[in-house]
Amino acid sequence: MDNLLYEVKDGIGWLTMNRPDQRNALTFAMYAGIAEICAAVPEDGSVKAIVMRGAGGRAFAAGTDMTEFRGFSEPQQALDYEKNSDAVFTAIERCAVPTIAAITGACTGGGGAIAACCDLRITDARLKFGFPIARTLGNCLSIANLARLSALMGQGRVREMLFTARLIEAEEALAIGLVSEIMPDADAVIARAEELAAQLATHAPLTLRATKEALRRLRLDGPGAEDADLVTSCYMSADFKEGMEAFLGKRKPDWKGS
Numbered sequence: 001m002d003n004l005l006y007e008v009k010d011g012i013g014w015l016t017m018n019r020p021d022q023r024n025a026l027t028f029a030m031y032a033g034i035a036e037i038c039a040a041v042p043e044d045g046s047v048k049a050i051v052m053r054g055a056g057g058r059a060f061a062a063g064t065d066m067t068e069f070r071g072f073s074e075p076q077q078a079l080d081y082e083k084n085s086d087a088v089f090t091a092i093e094r095c096a097v098p099t100i101a102a103i104t105g106a107c108t109g110g111g112g113a114i115a116a117c118c119d120l121r122i123t124d125a126r127l128k129f130g131f132p133i134a135r136t137l138g139n140c141l142s143i144a145n146l147a148r149l150s151a152l153m154g155q156g157r158v159r160e161m162l163f164t165a166r167l168i169e170a171e172e173a174l175a176i177g178l179v180s181e182i183m184p185d186a187d188a189v190i191a192r193a194e195e196l197a198a199q200l201a202t203h204a205p206l207t208l209r210a211t212k213e214a215l216r217r218l219r220l221d222g223p224g225a226e227d228a229d230l231v232t233s234c235y236m237s238a239d240f241k242e243g244m245e246a247f248l249g250k251r252k253p254d255w256k257g258s
Contacts, residue, residue, distance in 0.1 A: 004033040005055075012197045013041065013050040013097075017111075020056025025065040026110045031084065034114065035091035043096050045257050048201035050095065051193045052118060053102040054111070057186035060101065063109020066137070082142045085110070089148065092117040093216050098200045098208055102193035103127060103179070104186040108167065116148055119212060120196060122181040123170055124189050129178065130167040151219045153178060204243060205257040206234050 005016040015037055017024040034052075041047050054060040072078060092099060092114060101107075101115035103123040112129055115121050133139050141149075141162070149158045153176060161168065173179045183189045200208065210230040217225035234240055238258050246253035 001029060001033060003027060004030045004037075006033075006037050008047055010198075011046065011048040011201055012194065013037070013047045015050055015052045016055050017053070017061050018055040019065075020054070020058065022065065023059035023062035023106055024054040024056070024111065025062050026114075027065050028068055028084070031064075031088045031110070035088040038091040038095040038099070041096045043205075043257060045205070047097055048205075049098045049100060049197035051100045051102050051190075051197055052114065053190065053193070054104060057104050059106035059111070060103040060115060061108075061111025062106045063111055069137075078139075082144075085113070086142060086144045089113055089117045089145070094213065096209060097205070098197075098212070100193050100196055102189050103129075104189050108132065113145055113148070116152055121179045122183060122189055122192055122196070123173065123179045124183050124186055125170045127170040127173055127179070127182075128167040129169075129173055130161055130165075132165040132167060134162060135165040147219060204239055204253070204255050206237050206239050210234050 003017070003019050005014075005018050007014050015034065017026065017030060019025060019027075019030075038050070041050065052060075072081075098120065099118040101118040101121040103115055103121060105124070105126045105128065107115050107123075107127060107129045109131055112131060115129070131141060133141075146158065153161075157176065168176075168178065170179070170182045174182055181192065183192050210233060214225075214227055214230055217227070239253070239255050242255065243253045
């Protein structure tokens with residue numbers, strides 16, 4: 001659909017939220033499309049990483065399109081919305097390849113939740129990140145989303161951000177680990193995202209995949225989370241044998257993802 005664009009170029013998937021006139025506000029169909037793209041990423045090495053970005057350079061995504069809520073009249077509609085949203089965010093977290101949020105400008109509401117689910121986040125100096133719902137919509141975040149944000153930023157900071165309805169700017173985001181880099185402008189963000197994706201493409205895909213899933217399980221189930229399948233999938237892989245031989249032979253490994 002025109003509101004959500006996806007193309008694979010040189011092994012990098014570029015997912016673009018494409019409503020620049022609405023600051024890339026997300027429709028329900030766009031959320032569903034993002035989940036479908038993330039869930040369908042092949043594990044054959046044809047896609048090494050996904051970069052998520054907003055069209056127009058002014059915003060990553062400024063939350064859910066408020067017109068989508070006008071028809072809400074029954075409790076089940078609110079519950080279904082949060083359930084469907086959680087399925088989208090889980091699909092991003094469980095994507096088979098690393099995800100990079102290339103943030104330019106506003107990154108609020110649902111846009112902030114999407115960025116928080118990505119593995120890496122970089123931004124330009126115009127960042128405005130947050131969920132100012134206490135002074136705008138008057139809705140709330142689900143416990144699942146509060147848990148995601150708390151794992152990323154700490155519960156105290158999440159509480160303060162939501163209660164004051166303020167937006168976090170770039171320097172603070174860097175200081176608290178919300179983003180890893182601040183770039184000078186929107187073009188530099190995209191260039192750096194491409195560079196990061198190319199770097200990730202050279203790393204062991206099973207290691208990256210196991211790390212992503214282990215961190216997800218750690219957030220949900222704590223240190224006692226099951227990890228035997230992740231450990232064995234890496235240690236018993238052809239890639240692990242290749243990595244050992246490459247290290248001992250002082251050469252670059254040829255990862256196959258198996």
